[in-house]
Amino acid sequence: MSLSPSALIPIVMLAIAGVLAVPAIMAFVRSWKAKEDLERRLERRGSRPVPQETRNVSRIGRAVIGLGNRATPSNEEAVSAVRAKLLQAGFTNQAAVGRYYVARIACVVLPQIALLIALPHLGGVSKQTLLMVSIGLIIAGLLAPDMYVSRRAQALQQQCSAGFPDMMDLMVACVEAGLSLDASVQRVGEELELRHPNISEHMKKLSLELRAGKARRNAWRTFADRMGIEEASSLATMLRQAEEMGTSLGQTLRVFSADMRKRRILMAEEKAMALPAKLTLPLIIFVFPVLLGVLIMPAVVKMQGAL
Template structure:
């Protein structure tokens, strides 16, 4: 099958977009290669000093491809002083990506989602010659839009799933926290203990509790640490707990009694939420019944009469 490139200029769109992506990637690639060369030079100098760094050889034995991808991602990420990095970090943290290279990997994934479909479209151009002239251009634009939107949609879906899991396990956390406080432990020690107990059943909440415990042990103010805990978890119950603990600390009320009342309220809220879902089920089943069950019943009831009228007429 012959492909006349001069007669269909629209098929150059994937080639031009791929060239633009490569041009954008080229400075990052040069910076990455330069940084890798400097890093290897530093590692060689450290090896000459002896066992100053025990795990240097272990780092050198890691996968070359993995190190290259990680370094490329770090070079592609914008600097900390650029606008939007904090929002990207917060979005990635809500989805569970809290490593230092998370932002770089995110931008690298976005570039991959744009470049790889264009390469696939470029390879498939000979098989699209029978389509109208502007079809490859339309497909290329759609692939670029999907590549830009898909990583963000994945992060939003993952963050929503984590919030739902945290909301489902929050009453269990409150019960354990009440039990620890009423057993005589301080609030800070109770946080550490609850984080250890929830490690298997609710690992996401356990990770948040572990971070909160580290902040409290580092000397951060309790109300600030709990507010940060609520912001990281991203659910309404955590914000209410942080506000309640701040008010209890300022007014000097009994912490155990306050936590018990709050825990009972969380349990009641879970019951009400389950009842709400159950009561909304009949309304949600109305449309499926109308569109799928009612036509069948109508056919079964009217078909004998139709047959009888046909025989009579």
């Protein structure tokens, strides 16, 4: 028995969604088996830990966390890259990577299910249009999580870049007042909690790493990687060079702070210089026709009266 073209559309859509979901399903199965083996070994030893973050959540929350953990691939390099991207976007939870992969799968599968449910009510739409809509939803579902994370990370990086000169001024004041660099980091993190909460969070993490005994150069490099801006990377390099060469830390920080202030002024001047060029098109589209009409309409009225 042959099927009509309209009946083939749901089958084709399900086949496309299934093919695209095969890699995610395979990674899910492999990670599930690996985690089951690990949990089995921990149960044999009687030392299976209970995560702190899952103690005070509901059953649904625990189910989502468990699904996210099983959806995380076993490739450590890919997981590290995704975790670094999520840290720059402000997602510091340990289960953020698993939730990210769950969101990617959901963004692909759920729109297709919704389209299939709405298919009986779309009788006047052609099959080519439905197929294009299905492919568009799949592409959008694949790109949406990455775009959201990238835009959030970019917004946080702009906030950090805007507040970095203030942080450097406070660092200079603390160091020249007699505090050590580690104590200055803790103090600056407390002072910036209201004005620049994102930078304050990064500074507090840096302070905890330094107090835990992590090497200073490694801690500052990790701080720069988490923040993801050029100023933080330059600061980490400058502190490493100052430590190796034995130069004055207060003078070095003062010069670097002055450079950050000049850079902020130059960026503001650059935006001010680009403003007239950006306003040219809106002026031509919105202001010029109105001005032309105001100037010409009296002459047109007089000509109509004379004729």
